Amino acid sequence: MGERCCAVLRLLVLQAAWALAGGQVRYSVPEEAKAGTVVGRLAQDLGLEAGEAEARRLRLVAQGRRASVEVSGASGALLVSSRLDREELCGKSAPCALRLEVLLERPLRVFHVQLEVTDINDNAPIFPAARKNLSIAELSVPGSRFPLEGASDADIGANAQLSYTLSTSEHFTIEEENSNSRIKSLYLIITKVLDRETIPVHRLVLTATDGGRPSLTGTMELVISVLDVNDNAPQFNQSVYNVVLPENATEGTLVERVNATDSDTGIYSEIIYEIDSIVPSSIADLFSIDANTGDIRLTGALDFETVTLYELHIKGADKGTPPLSGHCKVVLEVLDVNDNAPEVWVTSLSVPVPEDASVGTVVALLSVSDRDSGANGRVRCWVWPAAPFGLEATFAGSYSLVLREALDRERVSEYEVEVRAEDGGAPALGARRGLRVPVSDVNDNAPLFAQAVYTVLARENNAAGAELARLWARDPDEAGNGRVSYSVWEGAAGGVGAAAGSGWRAASSYVSVDAESGRVWALQPLDYEELQVLQFEVRAVDAGEPPLCGNATVQLFVLDENDNAPALLPPAGSAPEAGAVAAEAASSSSSSFVGPVSGSGTLWAWAAWGAPAGQVVAKIRAVDADSGYNAWLRYELWEPRAKGPFRVGLYSGEVSTARPLDEADGARHTLLIVVRDHGEPARSATATLSVSLLEANEAALAAGSSLASSGSGSRSAVGVDVGGAAASAATNVWLVVAICAVSSLFLLALVLYGASRWAPRAAVLSGPGPTTLVCASEVGSWSYSQRHSRSLCVADGAAKSDLMVFSPNFPPPPPGAAPKDTQPEPSALLHTPKHPNPDWRYSASLRAGMQSAVHMEEAAVLRGGAAGPEQQWPTVSSATAGKDVQIQNICEELMLTAVDVLMLLLNFSSVFYV
Known part of the structure; x- marks a missing residue:
């Protein structure tokens, strides 16, 4: 790499020297050089001394487009100022040279500089599109050629020389055509017969490689679609479709979606579905199929109880010419659901039922069924309410409604019975059948009065025909069995006046009872001085067969009125x-x-x-x-x-x-x-x-x-001889002692009675008392036990019985003959009367008789002395009946005994003085 750089520098120096000799400086720089790269020593190549470039202001003359190089003011070197892209500056032109003008001032001088940008392999081949779609017919023969558009490379020279390769495929290959033209032709060639149903789409990758070092590549995807022909029939994915549906499936429910496929495409793969036939054929309108989707839906209601299994034959045909078709079968099994409630029928009904019918009597025959099957069709039955009837199964689906308990029409006159049936489904369905079972009446109830004893108060001198009372007996039976008639059965007048006068007289001579309403009428005016108590029985008899009766005792007490002058x-x-x-x-x-x-x-x-x-x-x-x-x-x-x-x-x-x-x-x-x-x-x-x-x-x-x-044998009522004065004085002493003792006993009885009355004890319900006599006036009532009453003799006058018990217990009669269904209940009529108020007092006439018979000294003793105050009305008032009956009765017996002794002593003193 270092040797290469040295060679480049020597070349540049030689070019600079040549340029100076010709008045022009030439430089070369590769594209994509980094900013700050030194292109050449411009000041030195122009023959300037060190520091002269800055002093004489060496600079580039600006041109139309922005220059990618600049002159360093300090060193005078030509530097790369921005990215150099040969393809942008010159495109496909070769060579790519830039002409620059350098200005030198003091003195002014212009130099021309030529800068050549050399190409590097910085651009990969590029296809016109990333993907190329091709459609080739399924029937195309091998060797068929299909032209393709090649790739392009922005580089020049060897960097732009391209070669093509195709991804592996047994059906296709790529071929370049060598021709005299500057552009080579590219072809896709079929090497094997195509089958769209096997491979409908072939996806290949075409790669272009340039000649640069290192080489760059570009790719394009070839999507080859095989065009279809109608060479395949539709095929269903299942030959038999098994479907299970409940019978309560609603209309429009999807039964099944059949699916047929056709290996062809286009219209050759479009399938139309239809129902060929349905078994049974009578329900052809129960199903429908969508011709495009193959959805089979219900168009009616299924009924397990009618048809349990359906067979549908389905046909699928494509749209080819001629069309090809396939077939399948849909088997629909209907499941039973609990959609049928049990049904209850009454086949026989024997009503009304007599209330004395024996247990086990058959009242009705019933039939029960359910159209469902299995557990949905198993039915259980029962009766509600459970009493007094029950169900007995006779055989499958048949029942008997029988009597399980004794009937009482007076308690329940009619039964509303429900026979209920329920199947074993989930949820269970039920049925109800109501039965109205009336109970017929028999005469099994006697008339019953609200009270066993009625106490009636009537004032004397009443008008004949006046209503004294109203009795009412309740008979819960109906019709004639409950129609009651009344009559006076027996009785007699009572009282001192009646006994001394006319003797025994039947009650029917005084009173009468209306047979229908029970009103008690007076047949004649009553006289207290003649009749004080009238006790009789009233009988109530119904109209049944045999008739039944009930009795009530009526105690009629005549109340005194002031109809006698003294x-x-x-x-x-x-x-x-x-x-x-x-x-x-x-x-x-x-x-x-x-x-x-x-x-x-x-x-x-x-x-x-x-x-x-x-x-x-x-x-x-x-x-x-x-x-x-x-x-x-x-x-x-x-x-x-x-x-x-x-x-x-x-x-x-x-x-x-x-x-x-x-x-x-x-x-x-x-x-x-x-x-x-x-x-x-x-x-x-x-x-x-x-x-x-x-x-x-x-x-x-x-x-x-x-x-x-007056006679020697007669006694004066108030006079006494002088010789008996001493005996009278002695007797008075003993009489006073006896009265004091009896009074002490009487006071003790009062204390015990008061203690028993106000002491806290458990509540005791009072019941109806014994037979009583009554006497009343405007100032109150005088009560005394009937068994302790005394008849006192006042001088030569008639005997009088003035100590009586006041115990009215007669309830108000019903307002009228009410209808049967509106009569009051026995609990309202037969309520327990309250215990009478046991206040007792001395009678005024008794007091008057006592004073008329007793000697003046005895009167003085009773009054507290000869000149003492007048004797007041003697009254002893006890409290109302206590709750502890036993203690109260003992106290009452003590008081009554004390009073009896006191009466005897007073009578004795009266007789003695007389």
């Missing part, structure tokens, strides 16, 4: 006369007494002068046939209204001195006393009392004559 009693020992006015005097000393009533109806009484205040002069006796408040009497001094020497006890009827008597008072006083009850409106009676004032001895003689006139 009646004044005659003196003791005299015969009572209806409407007679009488009076009786009672005195604790011999100085005051009462004589017999005069013929004019005036009572005569005597009082001694000087009698102290509070001395009892006389006692007015009266009784009222009514009871309660209507029989509670009060006594008022009507005349004289001004302040006089006498006064009358408001509730005792005792006429006593209001102040000590003296001679200033008149000898005789006439008192008009009014006896009035507490009824609404109040009724009254009047008594006239004439009181004579005498000396003490005269008063004693008058009292003696009055006692003698």
